[in-house]
Amino acid sequence: MRANTFFHALNQIDDAYLDEAIHYTPAKKRISLRWAAAAACLCVAACIAIPMARQTVPDEHMHSAPQSMHSPVYKVVNYNVPASYAAAELHIATTGNLDAYDAHMEKFNGAGFAGKGIRVFSFAKGTDTADAFNVWYFARENGHIARIYAVTESNGKFVTAHFAADELGRAIESLAEKTSHAEPMYLVHDDEMIFAVIGETAYYLPGFTSFVPQSDGMPAIDFDGAVTRIITLP
């Protein structure tokens, strides 16, 4: 047998093994009893000292931007990926004005599009908040997000795909009710930051390492090495 045959055969192994190799993280090494005891003492000391410090020095700038992922604990939600997407035939407005876009969606695509949806702006290279066509439109039924329509531009044509909103819709609704510029929330899937939801707008962050605020009051976020907390919605 030639090694070459082996290398070609290796390409046919199950994806699960490759996935395991890609996402492997080594098990944490055991910490000696002495170090564990020292760490425990430090934690106890910190638990006592930090509240005392907060009582004596009022924080007047709790929500002042820019903030970092490393210091404040941001509220993060995870969700299940929708089962499938389907191509959508939509009448899409050729306007960058979001009010006109909403009116068009309602007029030409039915009552399901009545009312403003939360828009998800992509911050991929070459797009910004003015790029209204790289937007996810949330169609509502009975006042709730029922379907999500992803609208992207490709070679001058608008391409749409849609899927049932399910948990993602509920998560975004829940976030939208609770968030503000002062207190954004983040949507996470597989440890990957998907959205920063701020009020009625969800900012989508593909391939990011940092998040540059596009409007006053939004926090700058350094995601590099960030540790995120995941809270599952009830």
Next chain:
Amino acid sequence: MEDEYIIALYFARSEQAIVQTDLKYGSACRKLAYNILRNHADVHECVNDAYLGAWNAIPPAKPNPLLTFVLKIVRNVSLKRRQSNTAIKRSSSFDAAMEEMEQCLACPDSVHAQIETKELAQNIEAFLSTLSKENRVIFLRRYWFCEPYADIAKQVGITEKNVSVRLVRTRRQLRRYLSERGLLP
């Protein structure tokens, strides 16, 4: 961007699919191709060929996960490019990985060279299932991703020497495993 949405873009025949694939997985693809080829121009071409392969395969394919699907194409294209490109000096991680395997699998009997790749793949897969998770990751990082010892050591959290020793043992086990099944003398 989620894989599902990227795949939806492939299904919608949007060229954004390739842009988004590159944004999300481009660095992993280029790293793998570079481990095999050690030539930036070839890497660039092979990764682009792989994207074209993905474009042609999706639809009807609906890969999950997308990363391994694309990496497999990158690896295939890169291996073919390497074979056809005889001018490349034998200096890549792939060459080193290949030499190790040559010594493990070398066999004077050419009959064994005719073994069906598929049968061999099934046996390799069965062999992998006998390894510990850590040794399996080390083995695949070395012989699938063609990574240098230093990178593997860093990822697995052990020393380079330890990686080397474990690979020697695993190759010995592989040789025994294949021999017992009549795939090697």
